[in-house]
Amino acid sequence: MKGDYQELVDEISALLGTPATLENRDFGLIAFGAHDSDDDSAMDPVRTRSILTRKSTPAVRAWFEGFGITRATGPVRIPAAPDAGVYRDRICLPVRHRGVVLGYVWLLDAEPGPSRERLTAAMDVAARIGELLADEERAGADLSRELRAVLTAERGWQYDMAVAALRTALGPDAEGLHALVCVAPWTGEDSPSPRTVPGAAALCVLPWQGPAAPAPAGAAAAPRRRAETGGPAGSRPPAPPGPGGGPAGAGHGTGPASDGGYAPGPAPRRALAALVRLRSADNLSPAATAGERLRGPAAVAGVAAPRRGLGELDLGWREATAAARAAHAQPRLGPLAHWSELGPYRLLTALPQGGPDPAVRALLGPAHTELARTAEVFLDHAGQAGRTAAALGIHRQTLYYRLSRVEQLTGLDLDAGEDRLLLHMALKAARL
Template sequence: MYERDFQELTDAVSDLLGAPATLEDRDFRLVAFAAQHGDLDPVRLGSILRRGSDARVRAWFESFGIARATVPLRTPADPVAGTKARLCLPARHRGVTYGYLWLLDEGEIGLDDPRLGAAMELAAESGAKLAASPSRALEGLLSAAQEERAAAAAMLAGHPLAGTAYAVLYAPGAQIPAGVLGTGDVLVLRAAEARETAARLGVIAGVSGPRRGFALAREALEEAKFAHRVARTVSGPVAAWADLGPYRMLTALPEPDPAVAPLLDPAHAALRETVETYLDEAGNAQRTAAALTIHRQTLYYRLGRVTALTGLDLDSGADRLLLHTSLKAARLRGAQDR
């Protein structure tokens, strides 16, 4: 019923104005499109095939003020990109733009056309449905405002995931699979299916631990984001919070220990790589030299320089632990900053 309603509204606008119509949400993801009669321009063809538009196309249309518009407006043709002129009907609800109905009319519909009143009513209905859609409710669940999270949880009370264990995936660049609750870079799905789904996305992804109750979705997202940083810097391409082991403790570490800070200078990248590999190999010089493809004497020289630079004793278990955790935390902070 959810998708059919959008399709019916899009068809109704297309029939009313006599032009092909496309409904996209405010992130330019395709929601529905009316039957096409005539030539497709590259932008519309791409939107249909990829279920969305790329960043350059979005920037082009947004430059004409569509996100702030409250009435129909026109975007011109772009001969360079092969984009035809369009009529845009903003799909708004309670003063917020939730999407756009596009008419590929090539300038034939005037902005004073009397049919536009009825068309804008259909656009407003589309906006209301977009505002109430699960993906918009998910955005509310992830909000910093407690009252917004509570309202969103109430909207999703009847969702199939409301009564089962779920996990949150953080996967920038992923295309949200059909039937999966998601918005932007975030997906929410059954905990039992999370890792398998993440592996199929084809991008680096982090998976939270399981949760019950949508009120905990924001907490789960923080786990998923941290797991994503570990996947980027250590494990890749998928990391799950449940498997991070000691990396979980790094979330609570403050800025680098003063003793380790000099080693984090870019000028000492080779020393940092050497000692981190040495610690990863449990202090085994033979394995470390082989992993770095250096002579063992070179290894000992570099380790001596690390000791001189930091004042830490690599024969001390406590100093090793401090250095190892500090280096891993620095890696994760670097991934967060990129």
């Protein structure tokens, strides 16, 4: 395949009478034409770095993309910029296939430049390159099996074999920087092709045991309106049994923050895992972009910390799924949550999912939703009664009454720091 690319690049060089360079859409070098000129300015720092390191810097990429090459369907002329290390004008031939940009052919430009007829012929060759790149990406779509094997295997020889198979399939990309993204719930039939998601190296669908999708806007407010028109204050319809036999609301937090997040709902069954290539460890925008593009209106996305190579993909997947669970539990974190920004949910998502602590089990029942919400807001506000009452829109005496009921139900002392910590952790964990 690489030989085919080189032949096509040489064909463009011959057509236009100037050395050509082929890069993929992530500005990774694929092939380049020989340079036999005595003009040293032809080998400016940008072209030299691209050939020697087989990639361009993020700054160079941003500079060229600023000329609209990602959207162009024909040749784009780009002026020299000595301050950026670009000493010569460039011509960019976007390499596209079925409307999707897959790479770029770069040429040095000089007056009078190639004729329109020769550029048209070069674009025809670029289209043939696009077909090859598309075939290569379609082959990469089959990596769903390899990625799924890695993410479902337990540590040991099976995991090591799965990582080795994925490493072989990815080739040189395997040792680069990656971040895992979890999109849940995933409602598509199968995993999409990586070519529809810029930067994606592999995607696969996996079982998902996290919380249900967020309720539609307005759904959480209905029970309160019923309470105001005659129903018992804070009441909720009976909850279906959860996985452990108790109320599902005790283990799933699906409502928005204003309603406490304890309303039960059906758990989604599948999540989509995306392995996304990164250019640098401090720039997770490719992973965030992939998450936003893949998630539907009722789904969230979690992004793991970046890692080099494939050895810790299992840990990255735990981080990505934890971030997705936290985004479901706490709307202010989502709909796209980064593991590095989860705060206490980094610890809470690591706790065993064995149901709520016995002390708070009664409080988390459907009959005490308002009390649970009151306790959580009180603890979120560091136990400050004035701020809590204002946030809830209630009188202080009403707040004190509710807190006393919380103490009666749980047997916890809200003046004791450890009891407060236990209650706060239990309420946050219940959302997960």
